[in-house]
Amino acid sequence: MKKLFIIFAISSLCFACNDGDIIVTEFDFDELNLNNCGDPGGYTFFNINNSFAAESISLILTNTGVLFLDPGVEEYELNSSTNTVNYRKFNDDVSDDYFCSNIPPITPTVTLEFLGESGIAELTTTVSKLDDDGLDEDITSDLDTDGDGLLNYFDEDDDGDNVITVIELGVDYLNGEAENPKDTDGDGIYDYLDIDDDNDGVITRYEDANGDLDPTNDETQEGIPDYLNSAISNTNLIDQFRLHSYSFISDINLVLLDLVLISTDEEIIQETLNMGSQNGVINTTVTETPEFID
Ligand SMILES: [Ca+2]
Ligand SMILES: [Ca+2]
Ligand SMILES: [Ca+2]
Ligand SMILES: [Ca+2]
Secondary structure, three states, rough: OOEEEEEOOEEEEEEEOOOOOOOOOOOOOHHHHHHEEEOOOOEEEEEEOOOOOOOOEEEEEEEEEOOOOEEEEEEEEEEOOOOOOOOEEEEEOOOOOHOOOOOOOOOOOEEEEEOOOOOOOEEEEEEEEEOOOOOOOOOOOOOOOOOOOOOOHOOOOOOOOOOOHHHHHHHHOOOOOOOOOOOOOOOOHHHOOOOOOOOOOOOOOHHHOOOOOOOHHHOOOOEEEHHHOOOOOOOOOOOOOEEEEEEEEEEEEEEEEEEEEEOOOOOEEEEEEEEEEEEEHHHHHHOOOOOOOO
16 A cells, blocks of 8 residues: 655645656645535535635534534544545536535546545634624623623623613714713613613613513603603513523634545545634524523
């Protein structure tokens, strides 16, 4: 068996046989071209290069749980049956369907294939959650002012009074005309962190006469909601949180380590092969109602 030991150079790889013929090819996979399909239990990752040669590098992972939800690094041992890597060259351009459709297309045909015999697949997931509530909140902080389980940076109602932060900040603050967020009762606690915004002794969440979990639409005196009117103290015992929403985006990077690729008569060893990154592998809006705990 011909052997060649290569330390991977990120964008290109050439290897030659002992007889001097150049067999492969440039590995020239775009780092931002990682793609995937599949579901919990079986994911396929692939990176296609149709620019200079019709070639692909792919990884099938089986027996996984749900991926992409939690930040961190997961490692998977490669083998030739359940967690498999393939490097392939084709006789024509190859599409995503080749990897993702239930019935793979008949064409193009594979002209050269290497199978991963061993190695490690290292999947790094980065998650960002944002509430877009008008504040520049510290995404490294564990602060959860209202104790509802949603950290402030992805909690759109930071004080848990059922009036969302973007409303409680005030228009003047949002458009840059006020230096500080609104503090209706002047007690030194900004409304978005104040559970009793008018300081009348009835918390804002309870000044919700119609009980729709929205204190902004309850006006005993026209033009001013009860929760901002210290002359009105309606009490409606509501110990529930409103529905919350925040954006959830996860990005991934996939690297193959100590990879041993074999074909019928060759073996390649690579210390590191970066299969690339995929931004927004999940890009969605999460809605949930935090559990109210006394
Ligand atoms: Ca919270
Ligand atoms: Ca917030
Ligand atoms: Ca408030
Ligand atoms: Ca009031």
